[in-house]
Amino acid sequence: MLKTGDTQEEQQIELLRRVQRGDRAAFATLYRQFQPRLYAYLCRLLADRFMVEEVLDDVMLVVWKDARKFRQNSRLSTWIFGIAYRKALTAIRSQQRYRGPLAALTDQHGGSSEDADTGDWIMAGLARLSADHRQVILLTYIAGFSCQEIADIAGCPLNTVKTRMFHARRRLRSLLPELAGQDAEADREHG
Amino acid sequence: MNTDDLMAHEEASELLPWAANRSLPLEMYEAVRKHALACVSCRRELNQLIVLDNNLARSADAIVVPPPDMRHINQRIDAHIDAQQRGARSLRSIWRFFSDPWRAAVVVQSVLLAVVASSILSTKAPDIEYTTLSDQSVLPNGDYIRAVFGPDVGAEDIDALLRSFDLLAVEGPSDRGVYTLAHRGTGPWKNHETAARLRQDARVLFAQPIDAQP
DSSP: OOOOHHHHHHHHHHHHHHHTTOOOHHHOOOOHHHHHHHHHHTTOOOOOOOHHHHHHHHHHHHHTTTTGGGGGSSSSHHHHHHHHHHHHHHHHHHHOOOOOOHHHHHOOOOOHHHHHHHHHHHHHHTTOOOOHHHHHHHHHHTEEEEEHHHHHHHSOOOOHHHHHHHHHHHHHHHHHHHHHHHHHHHHHHOO | GGGGOOHHHHHHHHHHHHTTOOOOOOOOOHHHHHHHOHHHHHHHHHHHHHHHHHHHHHHHHSSSEEOOOOOOHHHHHHHHHHHHHHHHHHHHHHHHHHHSHHHHHHHHHHHHHHHHHHHSOOOOOOOOOOOOOOSSSOSSSOOOOEEEEEOOOHHHHHHHHHHTTTEEEOOOOOTTOOEEEEEEESSOOHHHHHHHHHSTTEEEEEEEOOOOOO
């Protein structure tokens, strides 16, 4: 089933119009609607919970200040995630070393241990990708954007997105057996 | 299945991630799915990407998102509004100050005096010694060569090179390093032939004959 959401999109654009006029209540509603998705996306990129919250606030502050700049030539979520993309990249570059995704430390997997292992490997694999490659994977699978939307968010051509995804997939494919091998070895050592 | 209707493998392969996350337009999704049914490697890749999608979605669901706490963002918005209002107040007070014509005239005159005084009192920069190979006379109509020399070729080498071709620089170098060359002798000369010979020299990057205007 393919994604729809025109009604929600219209509602959100109406909220943004009210934000343009300085409506704090409309801004609060928009904040509450976008906070979970943005938080989940930023959590996979940034190692520090405080940095996640700080960057999230940076993003929404830009939404408040630049609400008039939204031209409706893309979806509102594309525009907001474009801001988040750039803020996240800046934050990543300002970190001295990427210490791994926070969620790898705080996730509470409800599924089977086998599912937990696969999830851990994927998270560990993601942590080893470059920022650009990680962004493409997360924007596709965490935020659910299409290829064209990711191009709009990242401000790059469509083919660049496809190329980054190609390299990300190839890298993940090579990393995951390696990580699985490390895990099996650790299990053997610990009996 | 009619293979002519199938999407090309390369195109389908590129679109697999967005078939897995179900964000493709319906027609394109169906085309990718049809291709995957016929292509073993794409089918395997699509299944793996669906597993990746499910795992990442599950891990996203598992992230403990704290309830939105807008205190900090509200403080930042308040600070932003305060800064905007302060800026607007400053502009209004400047406007009120200058709305008095006498005050405005005094300020404008003071600024002009300061500009004039600084231009008179500032010391003149010393002339930069400038050497050029070119003759300073205005160029008459005639045949010339436009040339550019390598960046490591010094002025003395250029001079020696030009003498060997019986040439002299009559203009340049321009900002882009272009010299205009003329024949040392009088009378007609073969600028095309000379330009061709100049180009044989490794120190010459570019040589173009320029013919006299009719």
